[in-house]
Amino acid sequence: MTEILKFFIGLTVLTGALLSLVTAFGLIRLPDVYTRNHAASKSATLGVMLVLLGTLLYAYQDTGSFHSRLLLGIAFIFMTSPVAGHLISRAAYNSGVKLWGNSVRDDLAKHRKK
Amino acid sequence: MFEIVLMISLFIISLAMLGLIYRVIKGPTIPDRVVALDALGINLVSIIAIVSIFLKTTAFLDIILLIGILAFIGTVAFSKYLEKGVIMERDRNS
Amino acid sequence: MAFQILLNFFLAFIWMFLKTSYTPVTFLVGYFFGLLVIFTFRRFFHTRFYGYKIVAVIRLFLIFNRELFLSNLAVLKVILKPKLDIKPGIFALPTELKEDWEITILANLITLTPGTLVIDISPDNSILYVHAMDIDDIQEAIDGIKNSFEKAIMEVSR
Numbered sequence: 001m002t003e004i005l006k007f008f009i010g011l012t013v014l015t016g017a018l019l020s021l022v023t024a025f026g027l028i029r030l031p032d033v034y035t036r037n038h039a040a041s042k043s044a045t046l047g048v049m050l051v052l053l054g055t056l057l058y059a060y061q062d063t064g065s066f067h068s069r070l071l072l073g074i075a076f077i078f079m080t081s082p083v084a085g086h087l088i089s090r091a092a093y094n095s096g097v098k099l100w101g102n103s104v105r106d107d108l109a110k111h112r113k114k
Numbered sequence: 115m116f117e118i119v120l121m122i123s124l125f126i127i128s129l130a131m132l133g134l135i136y137r138v139i140k141g142p143t144i145p146d147r148v149v150a151l152d153a154l155g156i157n158l159v160s161i162i163a164i165v166s167i168f169l170k171t172t173a174f175l176d177i178i179l180l181i182g183i184l185a186f187i188g189t190v191a192f193s194k195y196l197e198k199g200v201i202m203e204r205d206r207n208s
Numbered sequence: 209m210a211f212q213i214l215l216n217f218f219l220a221f222i223w224m225f226l227k228t229s230y231t232p233v234t235f236l237v238g239y240f241f242g243l244l245v246i247f248t249f250r251r252f253f254h255t256r257f258y259g260y261k262i263v264a265v266i267r268l269f270l271i272f273n274r275e276l277f278l279s280n281l282a283v284l285k286v287i288l289k290p291k292l293d294i295k296p297g298i299f300a301l302p303t304e305l306k307e308d309w310e311i312t313i314l315a316n317l318i319t320l321t322p323g324t325l326v327i328d329i330s331p332d333n334s335i336l337y338v339h340a341m342d343i344d345d346i347q348e349a350i351d352g353i354k355n356s357f358e359k360a361i362m363e364v365s366r
Contacts, residue, residue, distance in 0.1 A: 006116050009116075009167070010115075013119065013120065013123045013164060013167070014119055014122065014123050016123070016160060017122075017123035017124075017126040017127050017130075017160070017164075018126060019280065020126070020127050020130040020157050021126050021127070021129060021130045021133075022283075022284055022287060022288070023130065023153055024129070024130035024132075024133035024134050024137075024153070025130075025133065025287055025288075026283065026286075026287040027134060027137045027150055027153065028133050028136060028137060029287060029292070030287070030292075032296075033143060033146050033149065034296060034325065034339045035294070035296055035341060036137075036146065036149055037149055037325055038283055038323065038341055039283055039287060040149050040150075040152065041325065042276070042279050042283050043283055043284070044156045045276065046276055046280045047156075048156050048157075048159050048160045048163075051123075051159075051160040051163050051164060052159075052160070052163055052178070054163075054167070055163040055164075055166060055167055055175075058167045059175070062170060062172075063172060067175055069175045069176065069178075069179060070163075070175055070178065072179060073175075073178045073179050073182055076182055076183070076186075077156070077159070077182055078272075079316075080182075081156070082315070082316040082319035082320055083186075083316065084152055084186055084189040084190070084193075085319055085325060086315060086319060086326050086327070087189065087190060087193040087194075088145055088148055088149055088152070088189060088193050089145075089326075089327050090193070090197070090327055090328050091145060091148075091192075091193035091196040092143070092145035092196070093328060094196075094197050094328075095144075095145070095196050095197060097143050097145055099296065099298070100296060
């Protein structure tokens with residue numbers, strides 16, 4: 001039983017770490033703030049959620065008690081990460097960061113002009 | 115075996131943090147840096163979680179919540195500063 | 209809704225007194241039986257049975273999780289593709305939701321959908337400005353948002 005549980009813990013932690021790596025790769029590779037924000041607000045959330053889930057399973061397996069604080073942490077990150085992404089991208093747009101050169105459409109600028 | 119997997123995960127996350135630090139230093143605009151700093155905070159949370167598995171302790175679980183909250187508050191403060199030039203405003207209705 | 213929950217607690221306490229055992233397990237069993245009673249008599253209340261609302265909340269939560277996984281796969285595909293052939297852009301999305309918290313939940317859901325990110329909301333809360341990673345296949349994203357998310361949120365708020 002513990003071996004199977006350990007296997008699952010290792011799998012979730014490793015997947016979360018790989019997702020964090022993908023986030024960093026996306027942040028380096030993508031061309032402007034808005035597209036980078038896509039990578040940061042999605043992959044990072046799922047990555048850290050998986051790592052915390054693994055920790056929750058391990059703490060349960062190790063001590064036999066259910067640590068609800070980790071569950072709180074998962075819920076908190078799940079709720080706040082999209083909000084943070086939205087706030088940064090809005091601040092970027094309002095402080096005048098240009099879209100990438102290959103962007104094709106900008107309805108917001110059109111509506112602002114009216 | 116289990117410890118080796120944990121070690122590999124720690125190494126991967128440290129690599130990711132190095133990449134994010136590159137973005138913090140280079141980033142052409144300030145919002146770029148804020149995005150990277152936010153992701154750094156979130157990666158710090160996962161590093162603490164893995165270390166607490168590694169050391170077989172549950173004492174660090176409070177720190178996870180604390181750093182998550184601090185990263186979020188920092189991001190909110192940064193974005194407000196970028197948008198309005200102040201963090202706390204007197205006028206509640208704007 | 210509040211009245212039904214209060215009635216349910218009342219029934220659970222009655223169950224506890226009938227059984228003369230005051231443990232949490234008895235309370236939960238009584239709460240469950242009270243729920244059954246209220247469900248049976250649901251046509252005699254003015255408001256809807258509140259279990260439906262709980263089911264709607266759970267469904268919304270499951271939609272959240274599914275979108276998180278799907279969007280991660282989509283972002284992975286874009287990032288790991290050797291050639292960067294995306295066409296980002298910002299489009300306007302009119303919404304029918306009125307309340308502030310509904311729009312907050314919708315914006316969070318859109319941020320978690322594959323390849324979309326809310327940038328701004330018009331001052332009268334009627335239009336969301338959404339940044340899309342690839343604007344070509346945006347029509348089906350709009351349809352998905354309109355059909356599944358708005359409907360699920362309305363199901364909760366009704």
